[in-house]
Amino acid sequence: MSLAQQDIQFDEILSRYRSDPFDYVDIHAVHAGQVRFLVEEGSEVEGVSGEWKHIPGTGLFEITRERNAKVITSKTNGVVSSLNKELDGEFVEAGTKLLTIKHPLKKKEIIESILQEVLYILPAPERARYYFSMDVQSRINQKGARSVVVQHGDEIITMSLMKRDTPVYYTGEPGIIHSVYFKPGDSVDQGAPLMGVCPEEKLPLIRKIITRVKAEWE
Amino acid sequence: MTGKISLSPRFLDSYRRGETFRSFFKEQPDRVFERVMRYGAPVGCRIEVHDQLPRCMDLLREQVAAVGPEQPPLAGGTVILAGKLTGGNGRFDREWFAPPGGVWLALAWADTLLPEYGRLLPLAVGSACCQAVRSCGVEAHVKWVNDIHVAGRKIGGILCETFTGGAAADRYHLIGIGINANNIDFPPDLQATATSMHAVLGRPVDLDGFARRLLAFLSYHLGLVHYCEELELRRGPDERGARQENLVVGTWRRFSDTLGRRVMYGYDVVRDPRYRAVAVDIDSSGALVLQPADGCRLVENSGEILYLDSP
Structure with missing residues (x-):
């Protein structure tokens, strides 16, 4: 793909965010059970907060299975933009879409969203604590993450779960560690991005994205 | 020897x-x-x-x-x-x-x-x-x-x-x-x-x-x-994951003296202690449920603790 083509795509992406600077977060049933909504369409909701992100967000719905009721809370702030009212009080299957939260994006989030379309993203395999492998951490300490090149098969991160350490191997194309989305020792949810890797030839495009969004976004 | x-x-x-x-x-x-x-x-x-x-x-x-x-x-x-x-x-x-x-x-x-x-x-x-x-x-x-x-x-x-x-x-x-x-x-x-x-x-x-x-x-x-x-x-797919006492966790409870103790929690608790709390429970996945002084509940699935009190 030429830089010109990338520019066209980038303009499209940017105009998309400009016309609708929101993220629409669909919330699904975490498991089968009877659902009771705790919010209405148009309700404002808060995300998790606190020093350790330990204060739960607004309760969205309660789901009950085998007399075990579980309250599902919002992880992000925003407004409930749609809600399947007809499911209130009904038994639903796991994965059923229940509501959508319209989350206003900040400039930093827009940059990250665009970058995540361009970078190779390494997601967290399980909800666990993560830290860089000793070799990668030492290279980051010496030169900074954006000077560290990773290759397919490199042991880059250690996942620590229940005092059991599991190495995580890099499986993407070679590149530099451009974005790190966790602090070593932090708890990261399954599927959340751990880091984004950028092939060196894409670096000019990445820099351009960041510069343009910073310059043009109000 | x-x-x-x-x-x-x-x-x-x-x-x-x-x-x-x-x-x-x-x-x-x-x-x-x-x-x-x-x-x-x-x-x-x-x-x-x-x-x-x-x-x-x-x-x-x-x-x-x-x-x-x-x-x-x-x-x-x-x-x-x-x-x-x-x-x-x-x-x-x-x-x-x-x-x-x-x-x-x-x-x-x-x-x-x-x-x-x-x-x-x-x-x-x-x-x-x-x-x-x-x-x-x-x-x-x-x-x-x-x-x-x-x-x-x-x-x-x-x-x-x-x-x-x-x-x-x-x-x-x-x-x-x-x-x-x-x-x-x-x-x-x-x-x-x-x-x-x-x-x-x-x-x-x-x-x-x-x-x-x-x-x-x-x-x-x-x-x-x-x-x-x-x-x-x-068990059937609808029953899987339902909250119930797991035999491994239940056995661990019998050998442990952690629950009910005042603890210091940290990922590396010796070098970087994070917060004090009471260990109130262990869930079916083995994660420790901690309650700091503000009354909220934190679920930790990794890291370590130090006891701050006597049994």
Whole structure:
């Protein structure tokens, strides 16, 4: 793909965010059970907060299975933009879409969203604590993450779960560690991005994205 | 004291099948006990005993990695024992003092469990070590996740890692265990925080017998994790994951003195303590539920704790 083509795509992406600077977060049933909504369409909701992100967000719905009721809370702030009212009080299957939260994006989030379309993203395999492998951490300490090149098969991160350490191997194309989305020792949810890797030839495009969004976004 | 242990798979198997070992699980029906022990039977199917090693885990890792394309994988349940370790270490960069007289071993366990059950292995190993120590008359407890201590002094430590190696990229849980059995002299910086079975009992323990017993308890408790997985898979899809007491977690509760204690939590609690809280519960996945002073609840699935109070 030429830089010109990338520019066209980038303009499209940017105009998309400009016309609708929101993220629409669909919330699904975490498991089968009877659902009771705790919010209405148009309700404002808060995300998790606190020093350790330990204060739960607004309760969205309660789901009950085998007399075990579980309250599902919002992880992000925003407004409930749609809600399947007809499911209130009904038994639903796991994965059923229940509501959508319209989350206003900040400039930093827009940059990250665009970058995540361009970078190779390494997601967290399980909800666990993560830290860089000793070799990668030492290279980051010496030169900074954006000077560290990773290759397919490199042991880059250690996942620590229940005092059991599991190495995580890099499986993407070679590149530099451009974005790190966790602090070593932090708890990261399954599927959340751990880091984004950028092939060196894409670096000019990445820099351009960041510069343009910073310059043009109000 | 040479500390050299003499133990063979046949000797271990004979003990596991005997009445003495069965008597530790009187509450367990024969049908369940046999099923559990069948799952745990590979423990000690191959046993290597060395006078000394830098680390048992390193040698085990080398053996996993050395398997060539035409060779069978390393037998799950392989155990490496050493009379002393010259380069023992704990988590992070902490040193582990492993002189003659202790039981220092590493076990390779094939990674065949579903992830939600694999994460219970560290708890199960903690229960096994604690029960083995208690079976010799030492009133040990488990501190979450799996530190073994007697009245606040550490008597045993466990390391768990996942390792993939060999031509076929076989994946194993590598379990390192150190128990202070007959070693009674500790370096000055450990004298206030460590103890041994010999120090507690006032006499040495039969090291061969203890190592055999430890492996037999590991068979049971690792087997219990597989048995729990079997029970879960037997249940219908609609019932799976429902909140109910897990046998592995329930067993761990019996050996632990963590719940109800005031603790300091941290990922590396020695170097970077994060917050104080009361340990209020352990959930079905083995995660610790902590309640800081502001009354909120935090669920920690990794990290470590220090006790701030007396039991």
